[in-house]
Amino acid sequence: MKISRFGASVAVLAALSLGLSACAANEAPDPGTGGGTTGSSLSGQLAGAGSSAMASAQETWAAEFQTKNPGVTVNYSPDGSGAGREAFAGGGVDFAGSDRAMKPEEVAPDALASSRCAPDSMAINLPVYISPIAVIYNLEGVEELNLDAATVAQIFSGKITKWNDPKIKAQNADAQLPDLNITAVHRADDSGTTENFTEYLSQLASKDWPHEPDGVWPIEGGEAAPQTSGVVDAVTNGTGTIGYADASRAGDLGVANIKVGDKYLKYSPEAAAAIVDASPLDTEGGERSQYDLAYKLDRKASGDVYPIVLVAYAIACEKYKDAKAAELVKSYLGYLASTEGQAAASEKAGAAPLSAELSGKVAESIAAIS
Incomplete structure (x- = not known):
């Protein structure tokens, strides 16, 4: 092609x-x-x-x-x-x-x-x-990283600015987290990936992310990069960087485990697909064709369901x-x-x-x- x-x-x-x-x-x-x-x-x-x-x-x-x-x-x-x-x-x-x-x-x-x-x-x-949408990071010496929704929200909103912040350390007791500034990378363009990512934050961390889901990044600060490739490049070429991207593009970058219920899940195609089957069609907002298959994803679904998913x-x-x-x-x-x-x-x-x-x-x- x-x-x-x-x-x-x-x-x-x-x-x-x-x-x-x-x-x-x-x-x-x-x-x-x-x-x-x-x-x-x-x-x-x-x-x-x-x-x-x-x-x-x-x-x-x-x-x-x-x-x-x-x-x-x-x-x-x-x-x-x-x-x-x-x-x-x-x-x-x-x-x-x-x-x-x-x-x-x-x-x-x-x-x-x-x-x-x-x-x-x-x-x-x-x-x-x-x-799945992966939370990708580039942090030397940290091969495993656990994050819950509230911590992800605070990192990307600029409330957590250091990798050794107590809220990150509490979830990663065995990791050697450095006293290093976090650079959070988001999409610069109108992006469905951003809309899915911010919808996850809005549903699971509303106190720390009071913004409506949107394809346009809703707040100032951090680093902006165009398209999926731009975010991946910015995280790859930075130090202490973190971003979000389609999991198929994560490459050799670190990928955070996301807290679901009382455990931290790695992304997988199976866990991503499970959320769609657990979600209803979107019937709100106006008339659609009988053949339209727009879904309203339930990111709070229980079980081995990875919540940050791109459909x-x-x-x-x-x-x-x-x-x-x-x-x-x-x-x-x-x-x-x-x-x-x-x-x-x-x-x-x-x-x-x-x-x-x-x-x-x-x-x-x-x-x-x-």
Whole structure:
């Protein structure tokens, strides 16, 4: 696949026309099956933009899909969730990737007048990528770090400024915590990862984090970096740094264990997926399509459920102005949600595969795209 670094400009996004062709000729799988037959007849250009946390998964998905459908070029630009939603609503791309669902007022036909959706169409949110958000840190000599929600909130709000603060020491009795300033790194752009992270803080540490969940970092101070890669680079290249990022991008950095109940949990795809199955659909705020699958995550769920989770959505039109675009989006998203597509994202990007129940719901919604 070609991951291009173009911005949210509709004109630039609409001009995309290049990508890698592939070498096999299998039909795109039906949603949820992962199967296929030889002799794909699909052809054309498919453009998407959005979540940088999904970049590795989108790269994998697009490469595999193009191998199965050599007549199709998929371009996905990981410019961030906010940029992706804007590009989708503005008509610059066929679909968006976003680390939060579009809100009811954003998926309404009136809000999509400039998009590639048909005039009477709503947009639908389809959860295709589930991943833990890791609290990453760079602190020499500290290989294991335990943090509860209140401590995380106080670190990122600037109330805790030293690594040897008593509140950190109390949870890490065996760690050699230095008398060193903490540099907390947050996203500089409008980010679904930030919205999920601040939602965790708001739900589990409201006394220390009195801010509403938001994709834009709500307070001053700390260090800001653009996109997932920017946060990871800033933490990696700093001293005494801490940040948050999609767990698949943590690399060799330290990753904090997060307190859940009376124990500290390491993140895992399984623990991340469990929170989605334990959460209800979001029915608040206005009308959605019957095929919309936006979830309201219950980050207080009990058991081995990792609470800092990113559920990234593929955002598509329920109905497209152009039938060929609808065919390409339907086929590509069907592959993303298929058993094969989810396995590829798990292997290459560390994502948590959709549960059988959720996979079936997503497949039903994709089948309704026209």
